[in-house]
Every structure is written in C-alpha cells, then in structure tokens.
Amino acid sequence: MKKELVIIGGGPAGLAAAVAAYDAGLRDILILERDERLGGILNQCIHNGFGLHTFREELTGPEYAGRFIKQVEERKISYKLQTMVLELSHDRIITAMNREDGVFQIEAESVVLAMGCRERSRGALNIPGYRPAGIYSAGTAQRLVNMEGLMPGKEVVILGSGDIGLIMARRMTLEGAKVKVVAELMPYSGGLKRNIVQCLQDYDIPLKLSHTVVDIQGKERVEGVTLAKVDEKGKPVPGTEEFYTCDTLLLSVGLLPENELSKKAGIKLNAVTGGPIVDQRLATSMEGVFACGNVLHVHDLVDFVSQEAMLAGKSAAMYVQMQTKDYDQPIALLAGEGVRYTVPAYLVTEEMEEPVTVRFRVTGIKKNCKIVVYQGDVQLLSKKRPVVAPGEMESVLLKKEMLHTKEAIRICVEEG
C-alpha cells in the first residue's frame, strides 16, 4: 500500500493534522488509530473547558473531539481503528497490525507523528512500599470511571497535582469517593490555576505542596500511604511523616511523549521534552516526517494541540506537493535563562512566510517578569508578564523581518 500521508494517531493532534493536510490539497491520507474509536484521550475527558480558544465555547472532551471527527468524516479522510503501528522505518515504511488486515506495510510519502503521551508510572518514581492493587495512574482511573463506569476505589490519596490528577480529584468526589489529600512534590502545582480552584478548592480537598509519598501500605489492596514533607532538593524530611488510610493511590506525576517508534526510526529527540527536535514547520530530523501534539511536547490545552497539528498537517502537504529544497543553515532557538525548552528548536528561514509561534515552558514560578528574545546581543522582543509558571505553557511570535543574521535566538525570563 502507498499513501501520500499517514498520520499515526487519531487523537486531537492526528485529527487536526488530517483536516489541515486535506485542506492544503492532499487527498491520499490515512489515519491509524490504536483504540476502538477516533478522539484519543479526549474520549475519557468528560469534563468541560475544552475549545475556549478554538470554538469560543466550553465543550467536553468528546464534544471537542466530535467536532474534528465530523470534519474528518465530511472530507472522507480514511482511517483504520484498533490498528497498532509496530514500526516506522528509515524510508518511511510503516508496519502496522489489526484484526482485519493482519500485519501490513504502507509506503508513506510523508508521516505525521501524533501518538500522544503516556503517564509516568510509580516505578519510574521509585516510591518505596508494597505493590498491592489500588495504585493507578490518574488517566487509567479516569478511563475506568468515565468509559467503563467502574470505581477504582472509595478512599483516595492523589500524588501529583498535574491536570489529570486535579480533574480526577473532583470526578472521584462527585462519584461518592472521599479524596483525602492531593500531595505535590514541587512547591507549586503543575496544573492549571483554574483546575486548582474548580477541582480542589471548590470541594475542600487539601493540596499539600512540597510533599510526597514515602511508603505504601497494604499487601493485597492499598491500605494507606505515608506522606512526608520534602526539602528543596525533593528529599523527604524525617519526622514529617503523616499516615493516611486509603484504598487507592492515584498518580498524576507527569506525562511522557510516547516516542518509541520515533526512537527506533532514528529520529532525533530533545532530552528535555522527550519529543522530536523540529523546525518551525514541525519537521523532524527524518525527511518527510512531522510531529505534533503531546508526542512533540506535553500541552496543557487541547486548543494549542489542534493549532500545532494543523501546522504539521499543512507542512506535510506542502512537503508532498513541493518535495524538499536545499536549505541554508537554520537558525537555532535556545532555551535561555529561566526557560526549559522551546518548540521549535530551530528556524528554516526560507520557509518562514508566516509568523512563527514559539511555545516554551519556564523553569519556575516568577512574578512581575518579562519574556525577552535575543538574537546575539540584539533584543528582538520583550513582553511583560504578571506571573509565569511551569504548569502554563508560554509563547512568543517571531516574524521573518525581525531576523537579520543566522545567529542563535535565545528566549529568557528576566526580572521586571
């Protein structure tokens, strides 16, 4: 089988990429989705708050996904469900498998990676204690509750104040469970401010910052966990232990872009984001392969995923239509003082017809600061921010006419 564009993943990123590629003129598009339906993780996000930027209304996750699924259906873009991609080769041959076709291969002229991310597990955190039933990642619990109608527990402690953890604190409470506490290792929450207010404060669920789980009790089912305060280095402070009886521990301790396919294909990854290194077209280091959504870097808002994915879809279409050119030396984009990473990581100026949105995360909470962009010693732009936090993605807009040299560009967070 040959395809002009294969999109790996039919979640919000894959759907938007497909629509944009179609609208840019491609017709021979195939979406490969491993789950039983399109929409990805949005299908289990039944709370509202999606689409404020894209549709200017508050939608639930399935509603938001539904809008894009409709667009895919209207354009008659083909897709295969319950189809797992097993391998992506150096020359863009995709090996996949499902019930109907068995194992099959597709020669793809271009590829959009939209595989999303996975949750960090207990094991990766080395939380000591027993290994009983009742320890779930927040997303697994969310799937059980919202899609299967099953309650994973009745008395809950949540570690990590990422958005899924916060959402699940409210969800479990509404379903009659007692959420005793949310503990967060960092001195600030990793989730959105609005979720802290609407999911914890509104339900009187305490949030313990600078706390972690130091022991899990229960040989068969969770019987309780011990929390302790941590110092600046994240080490538990002896004497601060507090025991909470509970039958469930939910973990919302970080998301990891799922790039096993990309790695095996030899695509270069950014050590900070865990996602591919891309230019402003979202082109990866492998020719004809683009990336978007949470497989590229973890987002807070699906609206930004959709925007990014539309760019990836459009770029893939342009690649198929025009093929590659010989580009000049690209301009590097660097994470300067106070910035963890930037996406993209470099700019190919020949292709910079439109302004480029550079998304990035800051390293810590800072109040009354400014975001400053330098190229060499020249300041390209500066914008004031009342507060920035690692849990909220930031962005700046770069235009071609700002750039006069090939020197690296640095984004920094500065005082005042």
Next chain:
Amino acid sequence: MYDVVVIGAGVTGCACAMELSFLNTTVLVVEKEADVCCGTSKANSGIVHAGYDARPGSMKAKMNVEGSAEMEALCARLDVPYKANGSLVISNTEEGRAKLLRLLEQGKQNGVKELRIVEKEELRKLEPHLVEEACCGLYAPTAAIVCPFELTIGMAEVATLNGVEFQFETKVEAIKPVEDGYVLTTTSGEVRAKTIINAAGVYADELHNWVSKKKRRITPRKGEYYLLDKEVGNHVACTIFSLPTKAGKGVLVAPTTHGNLLVGPNAEDGTDKSGTNTSRHGLQEVLEKSGRHVANLPMRQVITSFAGLRAHEEEDDFVLGEVEDAPGFFDCLGIESPGLSSAPAIGKYLASLLKNKLGLAKKEHPIRQRKAVTRMKDLDLAQRNAWVEKNPAYGTIVCRCEEISEGEIMEAIHRPLGATTVDGIKRRTRAGMGRCQAGFCLPKTLEILARETGIPMEQLTKNGRTSSYIKGKTK
C-alpha cells in the same frame, strides 16, 4: 489419599511436581497464593549460576552444577526463554585477584566447566561499560539467564498435563502424622497424604518444625531490585557480579531474557516473611552499589522496583530429603540462591527419593514438553498473519509496550493451569510488564479476563484474595 502432597508452587515445588508426574503416582500441589510462582520464585535475579560460589561438597554446589547443566535442554522442552550470556565476577583491585583465584579453584572442584580469569583488555572487549578500575575478572561462559516465571509455569503445566492436581489459595495450617502418612489441615479442608514435600519457601521452617524435633530456622533475607527499560537492556551482555561476601553475591547488573536490565539485590535480614515491600534505604543502597563495576548505569530508565525474600537457613545450605524423625516428610528447605539454577536437579533428586520410598514405577509415555503462549512479537510477518487469520484477536494489541495481543491474553487464560488473575496474565504473557506498567492496558485486560472467565469485574484481582481492582460501579 494422595501419594504425595507438595506444599508450595514455587519453582522448587513445581520442579518436584513435574518430575513426580513422570512416575505412576498421585500428586497434589497446595499453594496459599492464587497462582504458581508468587513468592521468591517471582522476585529474584533470573540467573542460572555456573556453580563456583557454593562450598565444594555442599548440596548447593551439587544441585547448582547439575541443575544448570540441564537448564538449557529443559528450557528448550518447556519453551522457556533462556540465554547463555555468561557471567563475570569483577575485581577493581589487584588484591581481589586472590579471591577470584579461590573462586576459580572452588568452581573447578565443583565441576564447573570453561571457567577462567580474564584480564583488563579482554574484560573491556567483553563489557565496554565496565568502570575504568575493573582490572580482572572470573569469566564463566556457562552461566546463563532464564525467565523464572515461565520456567515455573512451564514445569507446573507439564505436571498438570500428566495429571498432577493444583489447589490454590489453600494455606496449610497444621500437619499431623497418622498411621499411613499425614493429615494436612488447610484453609480448603483436610487433605491426606502418604508423603509430603515441604517446598514452602520462607515458611518451610514452620512446617518442618510442626513434625520434627530438630528445629530449623529460616530468616527472610530481603533483596531489592530495579528493573530498567528495554531500551538500555544491552548496557551489559554478561551478568556482572562483585566479589562475594558473607551476605551473598552482592548487587549484580544483568540483562533479562526479555531484554530489560536488572540491577540488584541488596541483602537485609528481616522477620516479616511476607514483607516484600521496598524501602527508601534499600533502594538507595542498591543504587550506590550498582555503579561499583558498571559505569553510566542509565538509572533514569527505571520502570519498576521490587523486593524478594530469600529463604536463608542458618546452616547456609539446602536441606533436601526425608526428615529423620518424620518418616515420609521430605524437606526442600533453605532454597535461596542458587535455588532457581538448582530447581531442575532438586526436582529430580526429590522424585528419586519418593520413587524409592513409595516404590513408584515410571509412567509409560509422560508428556515432557509444552508450548508457551504464542509470542507474536517474535514471529515474522507471514507467521503473524497466519495467527490473525486463525483468530482475529491476535491482531489487536492490548499491551502496547510489550506488543501483546488479545489472542495471547486469551491463550494465557485458556490453558492448563490458566491465568485467573491480572498478575497471572502478566507472568504468562508479559502484558503490563513494560514501561507504562499497565497504565494503558489494565482496563482492557480486566475486560478480557472478565469476559473469558465469567468472573464479575468487581471480583477480579491482581493476585488473589482481597487484591481486587474495582470497588463498585459509578453512580
């Protein structure tokens, strides 16, 4: 009345059960957990030791050398992953050389083949990631790695195919001698047996002490491990040991048969025989010791950590055979390292003792082989397509990290001694053993298990008893 009741369905109990199943006899295996391979057998290094560690003349030495010599052929018959990867005991100082030479000599006395000392240059070639200081090592090409779950399950399945019965979630609470044997009081009722094999792991001393005046004492010696992602599974090729100390062989770094990297264990004596919890200080200790011989261990790639308990007996040797003052009661006691390596030999040895004791004859045509659950991932394209054609469930991936299909999970459930728990599925297929640690596949696995067994969702467990996942339906 059974000819033999085996207490404990770990690797030792299952090896005994399999060997006995080749004889004309009636055997029942009772196990307090919900499945085979739930104690020490599931939480160890998975190493087939060459056999140089044990004191010459000891049962440990004899069983280890015999067991490991047989392991490869046994694994081939049982379709169990096995890899002769070799092992290296490393010394970072010249002073350690004398100890290596003593081990070499001991190995020769025990009958270990191909053992030799390797020098720095060859060490580097064998293992490019060794630390700069590593100056000499004892190389044992006959050492290997094996999948401990599949070995135990494979032996248990063969035993089942030959008529051995297994009774799970059955804890033995008392054993009384009667005229023609023993009466066992269990949580599932009374069982009568002519003879008993005590393969109860860390609890074997308690059972022994019920029937014998010569008291035994087993100390649960905890070992904690890290398991690392397959991406870094080839950081070392051989199993890398430190020079042994009194507490054991120390923290090792080894690949697993499935391509992960294993780092551990420490050794800490305790009192709680079900205390398989990891601890901050234990994991820290392993971390500190892990880098002694292997440089740049990618500890950021840890996917899980776990602890196992060694059944350490005071006399520091395996206690195998009929108890002097309890005729018909046979001990397999103090089975710590090299217990896994020794299991095939222990099984044979115990079966031969029982054969003599009960005057048993060999079975005419016992089944000696089994096929493991299909491993789709290891098949080529055409073979995989043949499976999907036969049953489309083989085309649906459930565990994406380990690429395990729905068909494989169904197979694990519908086979002799099939899985009834989520851990049972995990140990038979690897579903949920990968880097996301079942984050994605758990709901789907529960659904398949409920559908295939007819057990309601709320009653499905991780590993039996009260380890249920679901606490009811939503509002």
